Amino acid sequence: MIDVRPVLFVNGFLMLVLAAAMGIPAVVDLLSGDVDWRVFGIAGMVTAFVALAQIFGARPKGRASLTSRQAFMLTVLAWVSTAAFAALPFIFSNLRLHLTDAVFEAMSGLTTTGATVIVGLDYAPKGILLWRSLLNWLGGEGIIIMAVVILPLLRIGGMQVFHMESSDKTDRIKPRITQVATSITLVYLAFTALAAMAFWAAGMGRFDAMCHALSAVSTGGFSTSDANLAHWGTAVQWVAIVAMMVGGSSFTLWIGPWKNWRPPVLDDAQTHWYLMFIGGFAGLLALWQWTVNDMSPGVALRHAAFSVTSVVTTTGFVSTDYGAWGGFARVVFFVLVFIGGCTGSAAGGVKIFRWELLFALAGIHLKRLLHPHGVFVIHYNQRTIPSSVLDSVLGFVVMYFFTFALFALALTVVGVDFITALSGSASALANVGPGLGDIIGPMGSYRSLPELAKWILAGEMLLGRLELFTVAVLFSRSYWRE
């Protein structure tokens, strides 16, 4: 049997962070005279209590250290338990959400998905609005740390490539884990502050600017208005595009040493593809909107760039109802959901570097057809990719599509229509947010879905966020055998 004490111990600290975070909306509500402050206060105290109980109840004797099995359990437990407690304020606040809705909203927030069941955001108390954005932000921070520190160690889906980078002494990336985590957090904080200031300068109110900065850099997608970013003007939307792009880029690369004022992120193969994808599809859709749907060029470019960035970075902000752009746009957005951002970012999806490796693999297969006995090697960022990494990437992508199909089927079984199920499943797995169709489209809401569908989607968000294998491994027999 696995020793769960170290797992609970670390989990306690994570929940303590969550409890502390609940203090912020409590203060905001108190200042703006809303009665919800008590809800946040009590929820914070409950969470803190449970957290402390775990910390003291499961305190290990020496230094806490985790085996890989415990690490798997911790990642899953941490996301589930924080989501459960993060749902408390939603249940007891004036919104009076059901348990299902509250858990869905909290899970959607923490996994930086941004799918919402709440309608009437414009009149909701500030505390709740801030809490949603905070969940996005904390979730984003959690996922970046996880992607940089934990997943490479566990060798999930080819992430060991990035492990090699950070353990390589001569490489530009700082080797020590705590140091890396701290600097990434600082960068993350700095970007959030910058985004908030930019939003404010572009004409948002201070509170709205803060909330949107939190959910843009974390590629979360919660907004403070039902109309989402369509509520604000051109300048705000351009700021959001930049903020989302930064959120979807590789954070490990921002902390490397800059050469001649050039951050290393610009010299990365993944970044190049990432920008090419966004640029290419934004251009294509802008052209489509301009020529076919008679949008004026400037507006078309802004909306196309916004929507493509939002989907590729898996943010889920909406500047206009792109679901109404016609069949071509819908197919493109459906496909884009599977792309995802860069590794080491807050974005979800398959991730660009895996597509790059797959592309290289298909190319090699093609070459091998002509030269059956040739030896071919895949290079990525000027280094050779060992076949074990390729194997993990393949395993991941296969599992990703299996999961997508399985959950889409499950959604249709509980009574969701074809388009909603297909796009909802893809969107939840990639942590995007909006899907396609009349119900969960860019201007829709997940509110009217059946209860079971909400649970299915919440589960899928978690699966996608934890890169599938972290969760799947808990269900394998050999995990529980000694």
Added chain:
Amino acid sequence: MIDLRPVFQVIGVLLCLLAGAMVMPALLDLRDNQPEWQVFAVSAGLTLFFGLLLLLGTRTTQRRRSIRQTYLAASFGWLVPGLFAALPMIYGPLQLSFTDAAFEAISGLTTTGASVIHGLDNLPRGLLLWRVLLNWLGGLGVIAMAVAVLPDLAIGGMQMFRLEVPGPAERATSRANRIATVILGAYAGVTGGLALALWMAGMTGFEALAHAMSTISTGGFSTSDASIGHFNSAAIEVIISFGMVIGGLPFLLFFQMSRGNAKAMLRDGQLRWYFGLMALGIVGVTLWLVGSRGLAPLDALRHGAFTVASVMTGTGLFTLEYGQWGGMPAAILFFLAFVGGCAGSTTGGIKVFRFQFLFADALVQMRRLLRPHAVLIPTFNRRPIPEEVLGSVMGFLFVYALSFAMLAMALAFLGLDFITALTGAASALANLGPGLGSEIGAGGSYAALPDAAKWLLAGGMLFGRVEMFVILVLFVPAFWRQ
């Protein structure tokens, strides 16, 4: 420069065969006193002329084909006969445009079964026979390719199905001849058996033969606009369901059975997956038909089994117009269309064995996460799957997904709506036939699509039929360099 003469030789032989096949509808029309027999006769003469021209004009002493010549022969061996097969449709009473005729012919020859012709019930019998003959010949070509060509080319993991090295007692050529004889015999025998059974179940002799041909080849052309629904007979539906399931079996099995190795069939993991997946689909669709459409359980089972077998094997015959079903059955059918049948069958799609490889690999991945240093090897039918085979399969899957996405986007760009574009692309690549939705769903027709979309779809059918890489490799610059 590649020596093209052997390639022309192959195409010449195929054209001569095609010309021979054209004689049959000519004779039938002559007997029916249809003036159309002249069209077939002239087309046959023309095809024979070009066939002989190629055959005799490029005689060469060289017996063996190089890899490159095989690729060229495999690609153009489908395309050129497809174009010649369109001749009778252009100049017949239908007066189809060149695009429509080519679409119909390629759809027939690739055993897709997507049709642009409406009013089948009143067509002269010669043309109906020609359509199903194309299905039948195409099916034979697919099996020949899957057994003899693709494994040697190592396309997408097919190298696992290389015929075992014959023992010293028998010579390789005699064995290949025996295999060809057995398979051809089995194919013709099953066709005859099916025709007989259908005739006894109440079809006319002509209808029975036509449907037997398009069933065993998983083609899907019918003699009526309402497909099998026209006959409204349980016996016919059950017989055709069985025929389609047989069409999705690996035909090499018949060879093994002929050598008294019947147990090999039971131990074949591929068959178990094939039947398992099909059964799951049938259960799902049947339950939905009972629950949502209020069919009696036995009727539901009959229609459910027929539909699922038809979609999974890529046949495309139908009893109910399932294009409008929506929700769960739509999702089941949509995903099953990607699965396809077994290797070495007449079906299209990704094929069951590839999913098995990938699944085996994913399981190994999961175990490897827990035991990083263990040596774990995925197996298929108790044989280890070599690394490069997994690479090929993955390359195949990636290219399949990519072509699906590109084709869907291109179709949507031409103005097709979301569902039509998505399911049309999936259906063409998998050589299925009908899609979902009101336009190209079962009972609908491809006639109203724009011409460019028809060409794209026909290209998709060819691309899917030759397992993509055969065509893709022609576009590698190294292919043409010496």
